[in-house]
Amino acid sequence: MSILVILEQRGNLKICGLEAASASRKVAEASGMTLNALYLGRAFDENPSVLAGLGISTLYAYENEDLHYYSNERYVHILCELARELEAKVIVCPATAVGKELCASAAARLQIELAQDCVALDWNETLKAVKPIYAGKVISDVSFSKLPGLVSLRPNTAAIERRGEDLPAIVRRDMPLIPARSTILEVAEAMSGYVDLTEAKIIVAGGRGIGGPENWPVLQDLCEALGAALGASRAAVDAGWIDASHQVGQTGKVVCPDLYIACGISGAIQHLAGMRTAKIIVAINRDPEAPIFQFCDYGIVGDLLEIVPKLAGEIRNRRTN
Numbered sequence: 001m002s003i004l005v006i007l008e009q010r011g012n013l014k015i016c017g018l019e020a021a022s023a024s025r026k027v028a029e030a031s032g033m034t035l036n037a038l039y040l041g042r043a044f045d046e047n048p049s050v051l052a053g054l055g056i057s058t059l060y061a062y063e064n065e066d067l068h069y070y071s072n073e074r075y076v077h078i079l080c081e082l083a084r085e086l087e088a089k090v091i092v093c094p095a096t097a098v099g100k101e102l103c104a105s106a107a108a109r110l111q112i113e114l115a116q117d118c119v120a121l122d123w124n125e126t127l128k129a130v131k132p133i134y135a136g137k138v139i140s141d142v143s144f145s146k147l148p149g150l151v152s153l154r155p156n157t158a159a160i161e162r163r164g165e166d167l168p169a170i171v172r173r174d175m176p177l178i179p180a181r182s183t184i185l186e187v188a189e190a191m192s193g194y195v196d197l198t199e200a201k202i203i204v205a206g207g208r209g210i211g212g213p214e215n216w217p218v219l220q221d222l223c224e225a226l227g228a229a230l231g232a233s234r235a236a237v238d239a240g241w242i243d244a245s246h247q248v249g250q251t252g253k254v255v256c257p258d259l260y261i262a263c264g265i266s267g268a269i270q271h272l273a274g275m276r277t278a279k280i281i282v283a284i285n286r287d288p289e290a291p292i293f294q295f296c297d298y299g300i301v302g303d304l305l306e307i308v309p310k311l312a313g314e315i316r317n318r319r320t321n
């Protein structure tokens with residue numbers, strides 16, 4: 001009996017996979033199961049120390065050019081075969097766009113229970129998970145009625161805790177022959193210097209209140225000062241001011257950064273659904289009655305076009321002094 005965690009890569013290993021491994025180790029310790037990991041990609045050429053102290057017993061690295069980009073057919077096939085081989089009772093995957101699709105397909109193929117987009121894992125005689133529902137208004141406790149069970153874990157919800165320097169054994173395997181109808185040849189990044197929204201520790205987001213696309217540089221400057229990713233409300237996306245990949249919310253991305261700065265965003269329930277689990281929320285809005293002020297930790301009432309440049313300047317000053 002074992003636990004299998006999926007380490008997602010986009011060229012390099014993604015932080016969210018290491019977080020998922022860390023959260024899975026707690027389940028492994030409480031249940032007495034062994035923790036193994038799965039890597040799918042061109043080649044596992046990371047410095048193995050990146051996996052040190054995470055409690056992973058064996059890393060199964062499937063290496064092939066056709067695994068560099070996500071392929072539902074290939075990834076699902078390999079995950080399901082390995083889960084059967086290892087008799088995995090618990091499978092954990094980061095709740096990224098790729099991870100959630102992979103989980104849904106694998107759960108259907110394996111005919112097992114699935115809890116998507118959870119924010120915590122636990123073990124008490126069976127697998128337990130914590131999952132926000134109803135656009136984040138309710139936090140539900142999920143208890144698996146039978147195992148194997150599959151969970152996707154929202155990025156930025158578990159800390160990477162290392163104990164000791166132990167490294168996993170690495171078992172390298174080539175991709176088995178899998179008839180696949182599609183292959184992704186290239187993924188084009190939308191912007192240079194782009195910080196992935198779902199993994200970002202800090203997000204600066206703009207809404208209709210920014211006034212127009214000509215004002216994004218004001219927010220981008222704050223992003224640069226903070227090393228933040230740029231998010232947007234649906235109103236800004238629908239107005240054609242920014243690409244939909246930046247949208248945060250119910251029909252956009254669900255994010256959980258350490259710091260979320262909402263600029264000119266009113267705080268509609270559909271937007272909150274995507275960011276209310278952020279650890280600290282700062283709102284800048286010129287309307288003191290804006291609903292976002294009921295949810296934020298710090299609120300600044302005023303014109304964002306005046307406040308944001310001052311904030312960026314002050315952050316740069318403090319960093320250089």
Ligand SMILES: Cc1cc2nc3c(=O)[nH]c(=O)nc-3n(C[C@H](O)[C@H](O)[C@H](O)COP(=O)(O)OP(=O)(O)OC[C@H]3O[C@@H](n4cnc5c(N)ncnc54)[C@H](O)[C@@H]3O)c2cc1C
Binds near residue numbers: 234
């Ligand atoms: C099915 C469905 C799904 C949806 N999914 C999403 C989703 O995923 N994400 C999402 O964001 N929305 C979503 N929406 C839309 C959502 O209901 C809101 O319409 C949207 O979030 C509003 O965006 P906003 O806050 O930018 O705009 P507004 O609500 O228009 O708010 C603009 C704010 O900017 C402030 N402001 C204006 N000028 C300034 C200034 N100079 N300085 C400071 N503040 C200023 C105003 O006071 C106001 O509070 C969805 C709606 C539906 C029906």
